[in-house]
Amino acid sequence: MKILFSSAPGYGLTLPVIPLIWAARAAGHEVLLATTSEMTEAGARAGLPVYDVFPQRNVWNDLLTMVSGQGRDTGDTTELPEEYRNLRLGNGPFGLFTVTMTEGTIEAGRAFGPDLVVTTSDHAAGMLAAAALDVPVLEVGNRVSWSVRDTDWREGHGSFGENEGAMAMREKLGIGSTRTLARIDPRAPSMGGLHPDDEHPDERDAAPWWPMQFVPYNGGAVVPEWALHRPERPRVAVTLGTVVPSVSGVSSLAAVLAGLGGMDVEVVLAAGTADLSELGELPPNVRSVGYLPLSVFLPSCSAIVHHGGSGTTAAPLFYGVPQLVLPGFADNPLSAQRVADRGVGLTHDPSTIDATTVRTLVNRLLTEPAFRDAATEVRAEMAAQPTPASVLARAVAACHAS
Incomplete structure (x- = not known):
C-alpha cells in the first residue's frame, strides 16, 4: 500500500x-x-x-x-x-x-x-x-x-x-x-x-x-556518557522548545536558572541554537547542551521546566517525569492547565516568575510524592x-x- x-x-x-x-x-x-x-x-x-x-x-x-x-x-x-x-x-x-x-x-x-x-x-x-x-x-x-x-x-x-x-x-x-x-x-x-x-x-x-x-520522537543524537546515568543529586531539565526563543528570546530563563542555581540539583539546559549571551555566566550546576533531544536525557531526570509546547509536554508524560510549565503562547496555557489538573506537575505565569518561586515550585516537584505518583500513573496509561x-x-x- x-x-x-x-x-x-x-x-x-x-x-x-x-x-x-x-x-x-x-x-x-x-x-x-x-x-x-x-x-x-x-x-x-x-x-x-x-x-x-x-x-x-x-x-x-x-x-x-x-x-x-x-x-x-x-x-x-x-x-x-x-x-x-x-x-x-x-x-x-x-x-x-x-x-x-x-x-x-x-x-x-x-x-x-x-x-x-x-x-x-x-x-x-x-x-x-x-x-x-x-x-x-x-x-x-x-x-x-x-x-x-x-x-x-x-x-x-x-x-x-x-x-x-x-x-x-x-x-x-x-x-x-x-x-x-x-x-x-x-x-x-x-x-x-x-x-x-x-x-x-x-x-x-x-x-x-x-x-x-x-511515542516520543524529537530527533536522534550521539548519546553523551553522562546521560546514561542517573546522577547522585536530582537532574532537572530546562527547555523553551524551538519557537519561544525565536519569538520571545531567552530572557524568561534568567529567573529559572537563578532559582535552580541556588538548589542542590544538576541542571541540563537544552536551548538549541538560541543566543544565551544576555544571561551572562551560567550557574556552576548548569550544563548547557545546545540542541540535545529530550529523549536522550529525560529518562534520567527528576523534573523538567518548560514552556508548554505539545511535544515538550508529552515527552515527560511518557517518561513519568513531573513538570513545571511556564506557558508561552498558542496552545501552551491549555497544556499547562491539563498538567496541573492531572497533578503531574505545576504551572506559573512566566511574566511574574522569580528565582524564589522557581525554587519553591521545583522543590515541591522533587519532594512531594504525589507528583511523581501521578506522572507514573499517566506513563502506565500511555503504555497500555x-x-x-x-x-x-x-x-x-x-x-x-x-
Missing part, C-alpha cells in the same frame, strides 16, 4: 507523526512525507522520503515573523498564491499553511498515487489533498495533553480545520468532501483520551475515534494504549474494507 503523510512545517506539528510513519515503513508500505520549510530536513534526518510542497518560500519563518510582533510585512509576495496575499497572515498559522501547501500536497499525491492519506488534525492541506485525490484520510491528533475532540479547539479553529484558508482553497480547486477513515487520539485516558477498548464515533460525521499510544504499529495495521485493514 502507498501512504502519503502530510504535516505542517513545525517541529511540534510534524515530529509526533514520525513513529507512525516508521510503523508504516516497517510493515512494508511505501510512504512519502509531504511538508515544507525546516521539516523537509527533519524528515530526511528521520530516514524518510520527503517532498517539499512549497519550496518557493520559508512559510515557517513567515509564521515566526507574525507571532513575534514584527508586523505582517512578509517581503516580496508576488510568487505566492493570491489567497496568501489576501490573508496576509491574518488568519493565523493554519490558514497560512493551508493556502501555501495545499496545491503542492495534491501535486505530490498525484505523482505518488497513495491509497491512503495520513495527516494531523490541524493541517487542512492534508485533508483537502485526500479529498482531491479521492482517497480516505486518517486524521491524527498530535497533542497528547489536549485534543481536537475538545470544544475549545473547535471554537478556535473550526470543524476539521476548515479555516478561512481551507474554504478558499476548497472553492478555488473545486474540492469536494473528505472521507475520514478514523481520527486518532493520543492522550492518556485520565487526560481526556480514550481507553483502549473505547469506540466513540465523532458526532459530526460518525468517523470513529481510536486511541493510540504516544495501542501502539502506532497496531493502529496503522487497523487503518490499513479498514482502508481495504472500505
